[in-house]
Amino acid sequence: MKILKILTLRGPNYWSIRRQKLIVMRLDLEDLAERTTDTISGFYEALSELLPSIEEHFCSPGHRGGFLKRVKEGTLLGHVIEHVALEMQTLAGMEVGFGRARSTATPGVYNVVFEYKDERAGRYAARAAVRLCSSIVETGRYPLAELEQDLTDLRDLRDEAALGPSTEALIKEADYRYIPWTQLSARAMIRFGTGVHQKRVQATLTDNSGILGVELACDKEGTKTILADAGIPVPRGTVIHYLDELEDAIADVGGYPVVIKPLDGNHGRGIAINIRSWQEAEASYDAASEESKTRSVIVERYYEGQDHRVLVIDGKLVAVAERIPAHVVGDGKSTIAELVDDVNRDPRRGDGHDNILTRLKLDNTSLQWLDRQGLDAHSIPDKGEVCYLRATANLSTGGIAIDRTDEIHPENRWIAERVAKIIGLDIIGMDVVTSDISRPLRETDGVIVEVNAAPGFRMHVSPSEGKPRNVAKPVLDMLFPPGTPHSVPIISITGTNGKTTTTRLIAHICKQTGQVVGYTTTDGTYIGDFLAEAGDNTGPQSAGLILGDPTVEMAVLETARGGILRSGLAFEEANVGVVLNVAADHLGIGDIDTIEQMASVKAVVAEAVHPDGYAVLNADDELVAGMAKKLRSHIAYFSMNPDNEIVREHVENGGKAAVYQDGYLVVLDGGSMVRIAKAEEVPLTLKGMAPFMIANALAACIATYVQGVELEAIRAGLATFKASVDQTPGRMNLFDLGEFHALVDYAHNAASYEALGGFVRNWPGSCIGVIGGPGDRRDEDFLELGRLSAEIFDQIIVKEDDDTRGRPRGDAADWICKGIEEVNPDARYESILSEEKAINIALDEAPKDSLVVILPESVSRAIGLIKDRRPVEDA
Numbered sequence: 001m002k003i004l005k006i007l008t009l010r011g012p013n014y015w016s017i018r019r020q021k022l023i024v025m026r027l028d029l030e031d032l033a034e035r036t037t038d039t040i041s042g043f044y045e046a047l048s049e050l051l052p053s054i055e056e057h058f059c060s061p062g063h064r065g066g067f068l069k070r071v072k073e074g075t076l077l078g079h080v081i082e083h084v085a086l087e088m089q090t091l092a093g094m095e096v097g098f099g100r101a102r103s104t105a106t107p108g109v110y111n112v113v114f115e116y117k118d119e120r121a122g123r124y125a126a127r128a129a130v131r132l133c134s135s136i137v138e139t140g141r142y143p144l145a146e147l148e149q150d151l152t153d154l155r156d157l158r159d160e161a162a163l164g165p166s167t168e169a170l171i172k173e174a175d176y177r178y179i180p181w182t183q184l185s186a187r188a189m190i191r192f193g194t195g196v197h198q199k200r201v202q203a204t205l206t207d208n209s210g211i212l213g214v215e216l217a218c219d220k221e222g223t224k225t226i227l228a229d230a231g232i233p234v235p236r237g238t239v240i241h242y243l244d245e246l247e248d249a250i251a252d253v254g255g256y257p258v259v260i261k262p263l264d265g266n267h268g269r270g271i272a273i274n275i276r277s278w279q280e281a282e283a284s285y286d287a288a289s290e291e292s293k294t295r296s297v298i299v300e301r302y303y304e305g306q307d308h309r310v311l312v313i314d315g316k317l318v319a320v321a322e323r324i325p326a327h328v329v330g331d332g333k334s335t336i337a338e339l340v341d342d343v344n345r346d347p348r349r350g351d352g353h354d355n356i357l358t359r360l361k362l363d364n365t366s367l368q369w370l371d372r373q374g375l376d377a378h379s380i381p382d383k384g385e386v387c388y389l390r391a392t393a394n395l396s397t398g399g400i401a402i403d404r405t406d407e408i409h410p411e412n413r414w415i416a417e418r419v420a421k422i423i424g425l426d427i428i429g430m431d432v433v434t435s436d437i438s439r440p441l442r443e444t445d446g447v448i449v450e451v452n453a454a455p456g457f458r459m460h461v462s463p464s465e466g467k468p469r470n471v472a473k474p475v476l477d478m479l480f481p482p483g484t485p486h487s488v489p490i491i492s493i494t495g496t497n498g499k500t501t502t503t504r505l506i507a508h509i510c511k512q513t514g515q516v517v518g519y520t521t522t523d524g525t526y527i528g529d530f531l532a533e534a535g536d537n538t539g540p541q542s543a544g545l546i547l548g549d550p551t552v553e554m555a556v557l558e559t560a561r562g563g564i565l566r567s568g569l570a571f572e573e574a575n576v577g578v579v580l581n582v583a584a585d586h587l588g589i590g591d592i593d594t595i596e597q598m599a600s601v602k603a604v605v606a607e608a609v610h611p612d613g614y615a616v617l618n619a620d621d622e623l624v625a626g627m628a629k630k631l632r633s634h635i636a637y638f639s640m641n642p643d644n645e646i647v648r649e650h651v652e653n654g655g656k657a658a659v660y661q662d663g664y665l666v667v668l669d670g671g672s673m674v675r676i677a678k679a680e681e682v683p684l685t686l687k688g689m690a691p692f693m694i695a696n697a698l699a700a701c702i703a704t705y706v707q708g709v710e711l712e713a714i715r716a717g718l719a720t721f722k723a724s725v726d727q728t729p730g731r732m733n734l735f736d737l738g739e740f741h742a743l744v745d746y747a748h749n750a751a752s753y754e755a756l757g758g759f760v761r762n763w764p765g766s767c768i769g770v771i772g773g774p775g776d777r778r779d780e781d782f783l784e785l786g787r788l789s790a791e792i793f794d795q796i797i798v799k800e801d802d803d804t805r806g807r808p809r810g811d812a813a814d815w816i817c818k819g820i821e822e823v824n825p826d827a828r829y830e831s832i833l834s835e836e837k838a839i840n841i842a843l844d845e846a847p848k849d850s851l852v853v854i855l856p857e858s859v860s861r862a863i864g865l866i867k868d869r870r871p872v873e874d875a
Helices: 043-050 052-056 066-073 077-091 119-139 144-161 165-176 211-218 220-229 243-252 278-291 336-344 364-372 410-423 472-479 499-511 540-547 561-566 595-607 622-630 645-652 691-706 711-720 750-760 779-792 811-823 835-844 859-867
Strands: 002-009 022-028 099-103 109-115 181-183 189-192 199-202 237-240 258-262 272-275 297-301 306-313 316-324 327-329 386-388 400-403 427-434 447-453 490-494 517-521 524-527 530-533 554-558 574-579 609-618 634-639 656-661 664-669 672-678 733-736 741-744 767-771 795-798 828-831 851-854
Touching (some): 022 119, 043 052, 043 119, 119 144, 165 189, 199 472, 211 410, 243 297, 316 410, 364 386, 410 447, 490 691, 499 517, 499 554, 499 691, 517 540, 524 540, 540 554, 561 595, 609 691, 634 691, 656 691, 691 750, 779 811, 835 851
Parallel strands (some): 490 574, 517 554, 574 609, 609 634, 741 851, 767 851
Antiparallel strands (some): 189 199, 237 297, 258 297, 306 427, 316 400, 327 386, 517 524, 656 664
């Protein structure tokens, strides 16, 4: 077996709208193409023994063990690899279940599609599944050590991709609210929402977190001073810079016991508490100084009581947790080392911040703390005896948390909310030491030990004991208050022909509202009136640029089939999805071999519309109109035929549509009819002579209408948008060269040739076509271009693209010429392979009042050659 290609899909896609994270592996089964698993000796036994949990896969039989039943009875290896890739990820802690295995037009080649959680792990699982199945076929086994290594590697990839419990909590809440989010490429930032409404977070720092508050929280002594000035109970303490200041500092705070900690530390590093001797104080000073960036150390009075973390978000207390340092409880027979091992067997414990609890460690710090208690790792504590391994209660060092939110005294709540305002942080964690959080701090001699910017949420969302608190909810409420938008409207446009023109027209109409419109096209990505990035930008990366720009108020996205197949859409849902048409172009590429399959690709844009949004469909195109059956959104149609039966019935049932009626672009909305503009007065239609441009204008009208754009803005947009080089380069650009005219258009498939023919046939003079097509199309496609050209043009010059896309030079032109001769053996045509030479000859020899139609590979070159001849003006 041979892996030919692996694609990673990240949005709604050809295989699934709902399951957006998919691996698509193109796999050549080679000599195993016709062999089913029942003909491979020992395959069933080896697979079921190696992966016994695969028994849980239902597969098509629809019951437990269904997949293994298929293996036993005989199934192809592409199907097996799909299930193995899913199971390996699940065993590595990434539960996934969706998969498909489908044959392609190439014998023995399959597309194996399966879900992933982390894309690197998904790609690894694809390769590992092939490796595993190949080994069983060739040797009858796959070594257990190899499988264990695969699972270890997958877990490592999972852990490397983990975002941390605080970020995960925020993402979970965002998903619940259908707020889109994206992991940014720098500083572990997450963007929630899109465009001008977006908000960014980094752990639990947000757009609202002021730099002054963050800096103050990091300055422990400055924080204490500010709080003390405001009457907040804080520990007596002082800052020292040298060891010889330590003795006086201890005396200044009232003597032992004391706390020594770094001035600018975090996560509990370098902190020592309940210090009762000079020897301990000296060692603790060295540890704190090492952790302090400035070598500055705080010496504070030690206050008896429990350690509590109080979380305040947007000025309101939302959670309280009592934190207990890492410890073990004796059973009267086990050593402390054995008790630690027993505690670490808890599946909730793991390394780092990504687990509910952190594993206990018997390191130097733990051993030193045990020594203070007269213990060591080999001590056997009495039953019920608590042996502490750490002085501080941080969860990151193995501590546990008990929820106390419902127990905090109202006065303590009031103090905490005051502190948040005094420090100036939107999200703040306060460390409070008190013997009883349910009593006022003034009664218990309690103090606020310190405050923290970017406090962790783990202890609140997953406490060791007590009620979990959804502390992500108030964060999202703060970033996106109820009733405020989190995302900009998206209008997505697809189809075989007319995408770029319609996208530009919709963007132009939307600009009339005064909003900043970001839009993507085959000739570039634009924000407002400026080009942000040149290129053929109709895929998810360019769409992501628009959606991530904080100045964009509306997104209009040309969406081509290539991006849908390679990566999926860049967004989960659009407000409006427009499907213009589906024609036989790009067939035989990317395993899309029929026009019906191509329709399924284009339908992704319609199917990915929000239920409250609109799919705009061409009622004159049977394949497009048929997409309505699968849609969950509202539907609006456009049609060149006012009597179209689909439109008529839709409008009678209260639906919306745009039609071409009596020379006007008309919007129908239930029982009402509004004339938008006379077609011949819309510049894009070339005085009404270009029917396909009228259809594009109808699509733009109804798309913007259902999006809520005012009629006057739609009319203004139609009246000021021209098929010019500036507004639609390469799309029906008409030039007046005095004696004759030249037309440049990017038509490159049969459907676009037919549409262009509707305009050419209305031209009063003779018409010369300079024609060709992309080299990666099928032979029959070139034949059809030749046939159509013979029907459309009076004279034909056949040229070829500079990039023949793998075809021998002259081959595409030969097929086109064959098509011409099929229709008209006496046709006037010649083959001039050089595009530049062909254009110049056509322009040199053009008769008076004729029209030279140029269908170029390079639009800019063709326009340049015409402009060299100084046209009167853009017609």
